[in-house]
Amino acid sequence: MSDTAFADLVLPPDGRQSETARAIQRGALRYLAARGLVGVPEFSLASGRRADIAALDLRGEVWVVEIKSSVTDFRTDRKWAEYRAHCDRLFFAVGPDFPLEILPEDTGILVADAFGAGLVREAPLHALAGATRKALTLRFARAAAGRLMGLMDPEALRGVVL
Numbered sequence: 001m002s003d004t005a006f007a008d009l010v011l012p013p014d015g016r017q018s019e020t021a022r023a024i025q026r027g028a029l030r031y032l033a034a035r036g037l038v039g040v041p042e043f044s045l046a047s048g049r050r051a052d053i054a055a056l057d058l059r060g061e062v063w064v065v066e067i068k069s070s071v072t073d074f075r076t077d078r079k080w081a082e083y084r085a086h087c088d089r090l091f092f093a094v095g096p097d098f099p100l101e102i103l104p105e106d107t108g109i110l111v112a113d114a115f116g117a118g119l120v121r122e123a124p125l126h127a128l129a130g131a132t133r134k135a136l137t138l139r140f141a142r143a144a145a146g147r148l149m150g151l152m153d154p155e156a157l158r159g160v161v162l
Helices: 019-034 071-076 079-086 130-152
Strands: 038-044 050-056 062-068 089-094 108-113 116-121
Touching: 019 038, 019 050, 019 062, 019 089, 019 108, 019 116, 038 130, 050 079, 050 130, 062 079, 062 130, 079 089, 079 130
Parallel strands: 062 089, 089 108
Antiparallel strands: 038 050, 050 062, 108 116
16 A cells, blocks of 8 residues: 555544644644654543643653643643653643743743744653553554544444553
8 A cells, every 4th residue: 555545544623722722733743753753642641631742752752742822721721740740751832922931940842833843941851660651652552553543444443442
């Protein structure tokens, strides 16, 4: 099968995000890909929380990218602190006009728009325990594979727990 056979498989917007958040997400995913990471947007964590983007590099390092589309979004949503238990590095991805000085100093910062992102601050490494990494990697693989299967054949996933 040629590479173009899947060219029409595109996830539609899920309706939960603003246009600004979608643009930041797209730019952040492009940045991650350029650095050799693959990302899964709206990734469900074992805690029941949903990370805006979870990403893996070739070594298995896990990044979580929390998208903040406005100052109000940042100030009213404090669940991001729980994400640190599910990643090696925690980043915020924000738009070009976001006041960076309000973001926590112990997180990385990406400034993004719909076309890409730039690294403003690298996130410190907080290495996951081996068992947590394995469980998270399996969850990541099943989520990514399930989404691809769902695009190819939505009927195939009836009753499958991802």
